[in-house]
Amino acid sequence: IMAIVRKSMIVSKNLAHIEVVDSGASGAVNFVLGLSVKYVGVAYIERTDYGIYAVSVRGSKACKVHLGKLVNKLATEVGGSGGGHDKACGASVPKENIKKFIKNLNDSLG
Numbered sequence: 457i458m459a460i461v462r463k464s465m466i467v468s469k470n471l472a473h474i475e476v477v478d479s480g481a482s483g484a485v486n487f488v489l490g491l492s493v494k495y496v497g498v499a500y501i502e503r504t505d506y507g508i509y510a511v512s513v514r515g516s517k518a519c520k521v522h523l524g525k526l527v528n529k530l531a532t533e534v535g536g537s538g539g540g541h542d543k544a545c546g547a548s549v550p551k552e553n554i555k556k557f558i559k560n561l562n563d564s565l566g
Contacts, residue, residue: 461487470565473498473558481512482546490512495519496565500554508536509554513561515543521565530560 457479465474465488470490476484481499489497495518500511511531515523524540531538531547534557538547549557 457484458487460492461491464555466494467492467494468558468562470494470562471496471498471558473500473503474555475509476501481510485512485514489516496523498558498561500549502551503548504539506566507551508548509551511538511549511554511557513540513545513547519543526549526561526564530564532556533560 461474465472472488472494473494474488476499479499485497488499495516497514499510503510513523513527520543524542524545527545527547527561528539531549534553536547536549540546
């Protein structure tokens with residue numbers, strides 16, 4: 457999975473993210489966080505049965521934002537839901553809004 461993450465992750469200004477296609481997002485997100493050298497890593501997998509993406513978000517020790525609160529706010533704004541702890545959280549985001557969610561999260565971290 458490390459080779460897939462290295463090849464496929466997208467590194468933005470304030471976070472790195474990857475769409476996972478063949479395994480759980482919660483496992484891949486730790487590799488994204490570790491390999492990207494960013495404070496926030498995001499992995500998401502499409503749940504075609506529900507028309508959403510299941511999103512997993514992790515923050516490093518250096519991350520100063522409460523990710524659970526931020527993810528809850530941003531997911532709600534795009535018609536989803538989410539939340540969790542300060543450094544580990546998740547969300548359900550409508551399929552058509554995943555890019556907007558990632559962009560808003562990246563912008564909010566800067």
